[in-house]
Amino acid sequence: MTDHAKQAQASAADPIVLIVDDDPSMRRALTNLFQSVGLKVEAFSSAAEIMEAKPPAVPSCLVLDIRLPGLSGLDLQADLAKANIHTPIIFITGHGDIPMTVRAMKSGAVDFLTKPVRDQDMLDAVQAAIERDRKRRDAEQSISGVRSRYEGLTARERDVLALVASGLMNKQVAAELGLAEITVKIYRGQIMRKMAAKSLADLVRMTDALGIPRNRGHLQT
Amino acid sequence: MTDHAKQAQASAADPIVLIVDDDPSMRRALTNLFQSVGLKVEAFSSAAEIMEAKPPAVPSCLVLDIRLPGLSGLDLQADLAKANIHTPIIFITGHGDIPMTVRAMKSGAVDFLTKPVRDQDMLDAVQAAIERDRKRRDAEQSISGVRSRYEGLTARERDVLALVASGLMNKQVAAELGLAEITVKIYRGQIMRKMAAKSLADLVRMTDALGIPRNRGHLQT
DNA sequence: GTGCGAGCTATACGTAGGTTTGGGCCGTAG
C-alpha cells in the first residue's frame, strides 16, 4: 500500500464529531475544543440540517443542544432512532430538567451535560461515545459478511441450514423436510461452501449471529 | 399439585418491591400504593438496613430515595453493583440535580422520579423494573444449569471441550493437546454426557453462553 | 426450443465421529 493510500485510509477511519447547536459561538467553541485534540468536526445549526446530511461512515458521535430551532434535541434523537441511525448522542443543556434527562438517557444517550460544560467532561463524554460507536460498527460489520452470504443461499438451503444448526442429524433433517438423506448431505456441503464455514461450530455461531430460529435442540436448564 | 402448594408457589414467585426511605410517611404512602395494586412490599429506613437483608429470590425492584441517612442512594447503588446484586433501582428525589440523574442512569437505574411523584409514573416504573428483573433472572437461570455441569468437568475435559467447540476435528484436538485421537473421542463422549448436550450444536451454544474462549475457528468478515 | 439453475435422488467410497471392552500409570483419601 502506498503512503498516499495509507493516509487516505487513515483519514477515512478517523472519528468525527457532529455538532448541532443554533448558537454560533457555541459551535465555534466546541469545534475548537475538539480540533485541539485532533478530532474531525462537522457543525450544524438545526436538526433539519443534520437530517439532510448522510450518516457518517466512520465512528462518530453527536453533540446536541437539547433546545434547538424546529425539532428539539430529544425529537431528533427519536427521529434518528426511527431512521435506524444509532450514532451515540451527548446532550448539552442550559435549562434542562430531570424528566428531560431521564428521557434522554433512557433513549440511549451517552451523557447529558449542563452548561457551563467543563472541557474535560465534554472530551471524556465524546471519547466514550466514539468508542461505543466504534464497537457497534465493528459488531455490525462482523456479521454483514455472514448476512450477505446467507442471502446467497437458496430457499431449500436455508431450510436445511436451520435444521442442521438446530443440531438435527442429516437423516432427521431429511425426515423433517421429506427428503432423502443424500439430498440433505449435498445441500449441507453447499451451505458450508457458500457460508464459508470451516466447521459445524462456525455454522452454528453464524446462524445464532443472524438470529435464525431453532426448530429443535434447546439448551436445558 | 395441591391447592395449598399452588398457593405457596404463587406467593413465592410473586414480585416484591423494596422501599428505602428515611421518611416514615413516605414509606407508608408508597407501601399503600404498591399494595393497592397487589404488589408485595418490604420497607427499610436506611441503606445499611437493606444491605443486611438477604437479596430477594423473586423478581423485585428497589425504590430508593437519593438522600438517605448514612450511605446515599447512589452509594447504595454502587455497593449493590459491587456485591453483584442487580436488582433494578428506581430513584426518587426531592432536590436532585442533573449530574446526579446522569450518574444514576448511567449506572443502570430504571428511572429517576422527582417529588411529588405521580402514582401512575411510579407504578409504571416499578412495572418496568420488575419486568426487567424477571428477564434477567430467567436468563441467569437458563445458564446456571449449564454452568454447574461445566464445573463437573475435569480439567482435561474442559481442554477438549474448548477445542472441540472451536470447530477442530478430533485429530486436530489430539495434536493440539498431545493426545491420541481415540482419547479425544472418549473425552468428547464424556463431555456430551456430562453437559447433557444432545448435539454438537448444543455444545457450541453452551460454551458460548459460558463465555469460553475459542482457540481457533473465528467468524469471517 | 435451448439453456440454465433449483430441486431432488442413487450408487459408491472414503473419512470423521462415537461406543465398548479392556487395560495401563499415577496420586490421594481412607
Next chain:
DNA sequence: CTACGGCCCAAACCTACGTATAGCTCGCAC
C-alpha cells in the same frame, strides 16, 4: 495397602458425514 478417580491408550465395530459421478423434473429466460 487398597480403593478410587483422573488420565491415557488400543482394537474392533458401527454410525454419521461428505464428496464425486450421474441423472431426473420443472420452471423460466432468451
